[in-house]
Amino acid sequence: xxxxxxxxxxxxxxxxxxxxxxxxxxxxxxxxxxxxxxxxxxxxxxxxxxxxxxxxxxxxxxxxxxxxxxxxxxxxxxxxxxxxxxxxxxxxxxxxxxxxxxxxxxxxxxxxxxxxxxxxxxxxxxxxxxxxxxxxxxxxxxxxxxxxxx
Amino acid sequence: xxxxxxxxxxxxxxxxxxxxxxxxxxxxxxxxxxxxxxxxxxxxxxxxxxxxxxxxxxxxxxxxxxx
Numbered sequence: 001x002x003x004x005x006x007x008x009x010x011x012x013x014x015x016x017x018x019x020x021x022x023x024x025x026x027x028x029x030x031x032x033x034x035x036x037x038x039x040x041x042x043x044x045x046x047x048x049x050x051x052x053x054x055x056x057x058x059x060x061x062x063x064x065x066x067x068x069x070x071x072x073x074x075x076x077x078x079x080x081x082x083x084x085x086x087x088x089x090x091x092x093x094x095x096x097x098x099x100x101x102x103x104x105x106x107x108x109x110x111x112x113x114x115x116x117x118x119x120x121x122x123x124x125x126x127x128x129x130x131x132x133x134x135x136x137x138x139x140x141x142x143x144x145x146x147x148x149x150x
Numbered sequence: 151x152x153x154x155x156x157x158x159x160x161x162x163x164x165x166x167x168x169x170x171x172x173x174x175x176x177x178x179x180x181x182x183x184x185x186x187x188x189x190x191x192x193x194x195x196x197x198x199x200x201x202x203x204x205x206x207x208x209x210x211x212x213x214x215x216x217x
Contacts (some may be wrong), residue, residue, distance in 0.1 A: 012171030090191050091179035109152060117186065150183045 026084060033076040040069055095146035102142020103135040110134040152211040156184045158202050173197055 009017070046060040059068070085093065111134070114126045161167050166184070170177040175194065176216075182188035190198065190210075199206045 010168045010171070012168035012173075015171030015174065016167040016177055017171075017183040019171070046184060074187070090177050091182050091188050092176060094188070150178070150187050 025147070026087075030076065030080055033072055033080070036070050037069060037076065040065060040072075064119065068128030091150060094145060095150060097140045098146035099143030102145070106134045106138020106144075107131060110138070151189050152186065152213050153183065154209050154211075155180070155198065158204075158209065159184075172201055 026115075041061075044061060044065045047063070048058040085096065088096065111126055111131055113125070114130070117123050118125045155169075159166070166180045167177045170180045171172075173180070173194065174197075179188065179190075183190055194199055195206050195210060202209065
């Protein structure tokens with residue numbers, strides 16, 4: 001159990017458990033931030049907009065709530081990952097870089113492919129949330145591939 | 151690249167977590183190095199060599215397979 005500290009552990013085991021505890025705290029923080037963002041968005045959305053449908057004009061938030069969400073999103077998508085990058089070891093950094101590369105390639109290739117398919121009458125027009133999802137899913141799948149490979 | 155990390159660790163009766171903590175890396179990193187799925191960086195290779203009191207080439211063996 002990583003939350004307890006049994007007696008008789010070597011110094012390396014103790015440090016490994018500290019590392020595992022830090023990682024657990026990081027994941028809990030990330031999950032909590034995501035949950036709070038989802039909760040606030042769900043509770044304070046005043047419009048009929050839908051991220052998936054792309055009708056952005058119908059999205060409506062109180063300005064103060066919008067600023068709070070923007071700060072939380074910046075924390076969740078910028079501050080936390082950067083902090084994580086500084087604390088992980090070289091293997092996890094390599095895996096994360098494969099993940100980020102997958103996300104970038106998914107957008108670089110995915111957006112023009114989506115656009116030409118739409119131009120050919122196949123599918124809806126590209127919209128911002130869809131492009132964001134391309135990056136997010138591409139990153140997640142690439143990261144899983146990196147985990148599997150290592 | 152082959153290596154003798156698992157043997158050296160076993161000689162000291164260390165778990166992967168023990169070695170990982172002494173090297174300040176994750177247990178997964180030690181496992182990946184031992185199984186040849188991850189080649190350590192030069193700084194980490196030096197840390198490993200220092201920890202075991204050996205030279206890098208006494209631990210890591212170039213099998214000519216690495217690009």
